[in-house]
Amino acid sequence: MELSHKVNHCKECVYRSWAFKNLSAEELKKINSKKVEKFFRKGEKICLEGDEISSFMYLQNGLVKLYKTEVNTKEHIISIAKPRDFIGLLSIFSNKNHIYSITALEDSIVCFVDLSVIRDFIKTNGIFALDFFEKISSVSDSVIKTRIDINTRQLRGRIAYILLFFSKHIYDSSKFNLPISRKEVAELIDMSTENVIRVLSEFRKDKLIQIEGKNIEIVDIKKLERIYEFG
């Protein structure tokens, strides 16, 4: 898949409907002058823990991971963001510096909007503020819900979760290309790499999925959902 590098005017941005629908023509012009669309190749770092926060970041295209680096170079993935997600969570309003790092899992385009412009709009455009608030709240809430979902399940349930997550939430298809390594899956759902592999193999033997490297096809989604719900 080739991604266009073309920088668009916000007015024509397909994602304008997301949270920016309540901006006037003039405000759109302003935001357009204060935004940068950047392209990141798969594996490239978008921001690092500790970096100063200066932009509201919005994923236009691609897939990114939000993670924290632990003491011993181990990483812990907090969440995976897909197009239309704002990335960076709420920390951008309550911290001066990023508390997570972000890396592209697939070729991605991120739109950086100067944070001062967003702050300005919140101050001056009440309808925007409220709408923006709601959207942002739901993202944070879903991160919390997901962390709980994962941590209250055991390994088979966690793997089922991940498979269903990518199938339904990200790719909307029973067949997809796993965009992360087994190790990263482990970092995302708090288990060892070996056990990620073991459970995946088990699911293959039980004919719940077909799997060849990163190519995955969900064969028996009903059973997988039951395992996720706990069985």
Place this chain on the structure above:
Amino acid sequence: MELSHKVNHCKECVYRSWAFKNLSAEELKKINSKKVEKFFRKGEKICLEGDEISSFMYLQNGLVKLYKTEVNTKEHIISIAKPRDFIGLLSIFSNKNHIYSITALEDSIVCFVDLSVIRDFIKTNGIFALDFFEKISSVSDSVIKTRIDINTRQLRGRIAYILLFFSKHIYDSSKFNLPISRKEVAELIDMSTENVIRVLSEFRKDKLIQIEGKNIEIVDIKKLERIYEFG
């Protein structure tokens, strides 16, 4: 400790500085007419999962737990809120109904502010909106951080976390009365009740803490911190 039932005017509320410092006299008058302070005795339910959300809830005094009820009557505690915390997380802006239940752990006073008033202020008072935003973001962020902190540690580290949490964050003293049962500790940090007890006993034998029922005194905070950091 006896808690006063006196209903105060927001103008004089000691917590006004928290997020409401940027309201005009008129706005304060308005919010005052649309708020109710309610007293809850220890153990009383403040709101239930599924209830309609109609208020922004602000803890004036006491201690409450935010939790989810699982299928089999088991509970899972998400967080514990202390005075000055707004309770209910962000879901109040992105959901019509509460996704968590809230119960008082100690005698508590909760201030219920009509949500429509808050929405109104966000729309009409930009400075307030921005300030409110920041405060609320930091609460949500800290919940996420805490969940990760707990789930990446093993049992001894989790118990150390809880002890330090109550000592530093809630009571600001090395001696305190644990406000929750062993079972609730277990529900809060994802472990079995028996192991909560076992680890606490172990810490007592190792002279890290003194413990008599709910009375806890942290004796060797340095060692406890090291266990939390992983040792």
Place this chain on the structure above:
DNA sequence: CGCGGCTTTGATGTTCATCAAGTAAAGTGG
């Protein structure tokens, strides 16, 4: 083509939940 990282499987040991059983504390109704 050789090196390092990713993947896979088996063997081993640790961590932890669960079961069981008993004591203490705290409500509850007469």
Place this chain on the structure above:
DNA sequence: CCACTTTACTTGATGAACATCAAAGCCGCG
């Protein structure tokens, strides 16, 4: 206020779930 019931607390024993270690094949990349 006391017998009764329930709920909380505690300890030990057992087995399941899981991480870790080890070894070998695989793949991409300089």
